[in-house]
Amino acid sequence: MFTEVLVALALGGLLLFIFQRNRKQVLKTEDGWWGPGAPPDAQEDVSIHPFQIKTSAEELQDLYRRIDQTRPVLSLEDSQFNYGFNSQYLQEVVSYWRNDFDWKRQVEKLNQYQHFKTNIEGIDIHFLHVKPKRVPKETEVVPIIMVHGWPGSFYEFYGLIPLLCDPSERDNLVFEVICPSIPGYGFSEAPHKKGFDSVCAARIFHKLMKRLGFQQFYAHGGDWGWLVTTNMAQLEPKIVKGLHVNFAPPSKPGLSMVLSLLLGNRFPKLFGFNGVDIQRLYPCMEKQVVEPIKETGYMHIQATKPDTVGRALNDSPVGLAAYILEKFSTWTCNDFRNLEDGGLTRKFSLDDLLTNVMIYWTSGCITSSMRFYKENFAKGLYQPHSKMPVYVPTGFACFPKELMHTPKLWVKQKYHQLKSYTTMARGGHFAAMEEPQLMAEDIRTFTKMIEEK
Amino acid sequence: MSLDKLLRLSTANFSASLALLSLTSAVAIGGILAYWVFRSKEAKTIPIGHGWWGKGKKPLSEDDQIHTFTITTSDEEIKDLHARLDLTRYTDPLEDSHFNFGFNSTYLKRVVSHWRNVYDWKKQVAALNQYPHFKTKIEGLDVHFIRVCPPSRENQKVVPLMLVHGWPGSFYEFYKIIPLLTQNHDGVAFEVICPSIPGYGYSEAPQKKGFDSVAAARIFLTLMERLGFSQFYLHGGDWGSAITTNMAQMKPDCVKGLHLTMFFPRRNFKMSLSLVIGRYLPFLVGFTREDVRRIYPYFQKNVWQMLEETGYMHIQATKPDTAGCAVNNSPVGLAAYILEKFSSWTDMKYRDLSDGGLERMFTLDDLLTNVMIYWTTSSMTSSMRFYKENFGNLINRLDFKTGVFVPTGLAAFPNELMHNPKVWAQTKYRNIYSYTFMPRGGHFPAFEEPQLLADDIVQFVKKVGKI
Numbered sequence: 001m002f003t004e005v006l007v008a009l010a011l012g013g014l015l016l017f018i019f020q021r022n023r024k025q026v027l028k029t030e031d032g033w034w035g036p037g038a039p040p041d042a043q044e045d046v047s048i049h050p051f052q053i054k055t056s057a058e059e060l061q062d063l064y065r066r067i068d069q070t071r072p073v074l075s076l077e078d079s080q081f082n083y084g085f086n087s088q089y090l091q092e093v094v095s096y097w098r099n100d101f102d103w104k105r106q107v108e109k110l111n112q113y114q115h116f117k118t119n120i121e122g123i124d125i126h127f128l129h130v131k132p133k134r135v136p137k138e139t140e141v142v143p144i145i146m147v148h149g150w151p152g153s154f155y156e157f158y159g160l161i162p163l164l165c166d167p168s169e170r171d172n173l174v175f176e177v178i179c180p181s182i183p184g185y186g187f188s189e190a191p192h193k194k195g196f197d198s199v200c201a202a203r204i205f206h207k208l209m210k211r212l213g214f215q216q217f218y219a220h221g222g223d224w225g226w227l228v229t230t231n232m233a234q235l236e237p238k239i240v241k242g243l244h245v246n247f248a249p250p251s252k253p254g255l256s257m258v259l260s261l262l263l264g265n266r267f268p269k270l271f272g273f274n275g276v277d278i279q280r281l282y283p284c285m286e287k288q289v290v291e292p293i294k295e296t297g298y299m300h301i302q303a304t305k306p307d308t309v310g311r312a313l314n315d316s317p318v319g320l321a322a323y324i325l326e327k328f329s330t331w332t333c334n335d336f337r338n339l340e341d342g343g344l345t346r347k348f349s350l351d352d353l354l355t356n357v358m359i360y361w362t363s364g365c366i367t368s369s370m371r372f373y374k375e376n377f378a379k380g381l382y383q384p385h386s387k388m389p390v391y392v393p394t395g396f397a398c399f400p401k402e403l404m405h406t407p408k409l410w411v412k413q414k415y416h417q418l419k420s421y422t423t424m425a426r427g428g429h430f431a432a433m434e435e436p437q438l439m440a441e442d443i444r445t446f447t448k449m450i451e452e453k
Numbered sequence: 454m455s456l457d458k459l460l461r462l463s464t465a466n467f468s469a470s471l472a473l474l475s476l477t478s479a480v481a482i483g484g485i486l487a488y489w490v491f492r493s494k495e496a497k498t499i500p501i502g503h504g505w506w507g508k509g510k511k512p513l514s515e516d517d518q519i520h521t522f523t524i525t526t527s528d529e530e531i532k533d534l535h536a537r538l539d540l541t542r543y544t545d546p547l548e549d550s551h552f553n554f555g556f557n558s559t560y561l562k563r564v565v566s567h568w569r570n571v572y573d574w575k576k577q578v579a580a581l582n583q584y585p586h587f588k589t590k591i592e593g594l595d596v597h598f599i600r601v602c603p604p605s606r607e608n609q610k611v612v613p614l615m616l617v618h619g620w621p622g623s624f625y626e627f628y629k630i631i632p633l634l635t636q637n638h639d640g641v642a643f644e645v646i647c648p649s650i651p652g653y654g655y656s657e658a659p660q661k662k663g664f665d666s667v668a669a670a671r672i673f674l675t676l677m678e679r680l681g682f683s684q685f686y687l688h689g690g691d692w693g694s695a696i697t698t699n700m701a702q703m704k705p706d707c708v709k710g711l712h713l714t715m716f717f718p719r720r721n722f723k724m725s726l727s728l729v730i731g732r733y734l735p736f737l738v739g740f741t742r743e744d745v746r747r748i749y750p751y752f753q754k755n756v757w758q759m760l761e762e763t764g765y766m767h768i769q770a771t772k773p774d775t776a777g778c779a780v781n782n783s784p785v786g787l788a789a790y791i792l793e794k795f796s797s798w799t800d801m802k803y804r805d806l807s808d809g810g811l812e813r814m815f816t817l818d819d820l821l822t823n824v825m826i827y828w829t830t831s832s833m834t835s836s837m838r839f840y841k842e843n844f845g846n847l848i849n850r851l852d853f854k855t856g857v858f859v860p861t862g863l864a865a866f867p868n869e870l871m872h873n874p875k876v877w878a879q880t881k882y883r884n885i886y887s888y889t890f891m892p893r894g895g896h897f898p899a900f901e902e903p904q905l906l907a908d909d910i911v912q913f914v915k916k917v918g919k920i
Contacts, residue, residue, distance in 0.1 A: 036548075066540065069533075070782050073834045075774055076662050077508075083841060084775030194547045297771040301764030307546060308555030308793045309764075312779035312786020314542050319779020319786075326775045367544040374554060 149223020
């Protein structure tokens with residue numbers, strides 16, 4: 001009798017264990033309040049207000065005065081962009097900014113789409129809502145939320161939006177695009193309390209989509225946007241129909257990842273590595289250790305002392321431009337470090353680059369944007385969401401010059417329903433801004449694949 | 454067994470054991486010999502090398518005169534500063550964040566208000582000029598230094614001593630200790646030379662890549678030679694420690710004694726082992742009780758804390774030109790960046806205070822004078838580049854693998870960034886004359902506890918010179 005009970009218990013325990021492992025984990029979260037002071041007793045204001053980006057003569061005058069006050073320090077002879085943003089080239093950029101860049105015209109360009117603000121969990125959330133102008137017959141309108149990263153903004157998607165919202169000849173899909181600004185970035189209010197991490201942003205964006213009336217939607221993101229949209233998929237897997245990302249650094253190195261790194265270049269077929277994977281992952285020391293150390297100084301200081309580093313950047317527009325545009329150079333192609341002009345204008349126009357900088361400048365958000373690093377890394381790397389897989393159909397666009405290469409094997413460790421893995425022909429970290437055509441094609445192909453199921 | 458068979462067997466065994474014995478002895482003797490030879494072959498100095506850091510091409514001849522120098526200011530300089538202070542766009546700190554996210558903006562407003570309305574730069578410049586300043590061209594760069602001679606007294610032995618500062622400090626850090634060093638300590642008084650590292654303050658910044666601590670050391674050795682000193686003492690902390698250590702490695706015959714407040718051992722297996730054992734059996738590995746108190750919990754103090762505090766080092770060692778741009782144009786940003794260190798590096802617990810404990814050990818005037826030196830000379834960017842030049846080439850640094858054999862005095866302050874027990878320091882500093890556990894003080898001891906530091910320097914010099 002006793003043995004039977006024991007065996008039953010053991011069997012039951014084993015079954016429970018297996019069952020538990022197979023049960024899809026859902027990320028849990030709690031409501032938050034990010035406004036100043038204590039949450040009011042009154043009912044939350046759920047109204048959505050239209051919003052227009054504005055500028056003024058004072059704003060420009062102040063900018064020009066600060067630009068004119070800049071005290072340049074010559075870069076070392078022959079150092080190009082290896083010590084950071086080259087001072088001599090910076091003066092050229094600043095001269096363009098001071099004399100040729102037309103902020104008023106750029107503001108009009110920004111306002112070509114409808115902007116809104118709505119208050120969620122105590123802070124004003126800014127977003128774009130772009131509805132397709134023309135919906136041909138038998139064409140589906142697919143809602144998609146696109147989340148930017150650092151040091152980007154909603155503006156990164158301006159080249160991509162028309163390619164998604166206008167009907168295409170290749171498929172009968174047309175998108176309705178929502179582009180929010182992460183709280184603390186651009187025109188979204190910054191949280192006043194500590195603890196605002198990517199899961200909080202994900203929860204707020206879910207509330208936003210619900211408020212806009214969407215029951216199901218797709219999500220796209222890169223940089224922080226990758227993490228926020230991934231969290232959205234983990235929070236509500238039934239609501240996020242498909243997740244498309246162009247950046248997916250592994251959140252925790254599992255055994256298979258380590259093994260594949262050690263043996264991958266000898267036995268590529270074993271791990272499903274192709275030529276591109278080998279070329280981008282090896283030599284290990286240089287590509288997985290030295291390169292990241294060279295490029296993550298900003299991450300280290302922002303994840304520890306954001307208020308200190310942001311302080312000067314909010315007073316010196318030239319300093320802010322150097323800080324932000326250095327990334328647009330190096331993260332587009334790290335060979336650009338050896339160019340006198342950092343290759344900045346090879347893939348981007350100065351107008352576009354400076355418009356993004358102006359969003360940080362005019363909103364004064366650089367410090368709050370940096371705090372996001374500290375809030376996300378502060379609790380350590382092994383948070384619940386980083387240990388949890390993603391069960392939503394996922395599409396991954398692998399751009400050749402992205403900061404970190406993630407081979408298919410590694411992506412699948414986290415994204416259990418990887419439906420498409422596309423090796424792109426060109427493009428770096430700011431792929432949406434750099435190669436909108438390629439990105440739009442991949443998003444469309446992925447969405448069509450999911451819709452057809 | 455027959456007798457002769459037995460005899461043959463025993464002699465064979467005897468030969469075998471003799472052979473074995475001879476073999477082991479040979480190996481042992483050979484080993485000892487090899488070790489001895491190898492040890493004496495170990496480098497005791499580093500090559501002096503050469504360099505030229507000015508703009509463009511090196512000219513055929515260089516002016517090696519020493520010129521007097523006076524720090525000056527103007528109404529325009531002050532007006533420009535005030536205008537920029539007024540233009541500051543503050544960002545509210547997160548509720549309850551104190552100094553954990555960096556320099557607290559609310560407290561910063563107080564500092565800036567003092568700077569704008571109370572702080573008198575003209576008066577501070579007069580105070581800076583109380584000691585004689587000089588400049589001289591070495592390797593293409595104008596090197597700034599102050600030279601303070603003790604008043605002439607009877608029966609006084611004047612001992613030359615160079616003090617080298619670090620980042621984000623300056624020669625000004627030593628202004629409190631100089632009067633203590635030029636006093637008569639039982640017949641000994643110091644003649645103090647305080648240079649500015651090239652790229653810092655009034656010393657010209659290098660225009661060429663590669664200016665590391667070895668280059669700075671060579672320049673300072675040339676300076677002492679030019680001033681007519683054939684033998685002298687050295688003191689340094691932070692970068693000053695690295696530079697003075699290099700000086701002792703380059704010309705040990707000139708360096709009578711080396712006194713340091715921050716020092717690093719040569720990492721080896723023994724050190725890691727002692728770390729593990731030392732917590733439970735400290736006396737076995739040569740740790741004193743005080744060592745144990747300061748090192749453990751190791752992970753918390755030395756790994757996590759270091760990660761939290763070295764973001765600036767990481768960005769400066771990789772992208773100094775980017776990091777320096779904004780702080781060179783925003784005096785408030787510069788002040789926040791520099792003064793954050795004067796808070797945390799004096800005591801890590803200050804991060805939990807809303808005012809960062811800044812005014813507990815320092816006056817705002819003193820702190821801002823140091824900031825003004827960086828501000829008025831636009832030298833923050835070049836000062837940051839020193840990190841990249843030093844960390845960029847870690848694998849090939851000969852000086853890291855070479856020991857230091859001049860008499861060394863180490864002052865271990867309790868709130869220094871990292872504690873290194875004497876046994877660890879001995880891996881690099883082979884001739885330690887004194888190792889003092891200081892009762893109080895952090896990373897800027899000359900500024901914070903000048904009396905304690907001066908006393909330790911005096912006791913060290915007396916020990917070395919047998920005075």
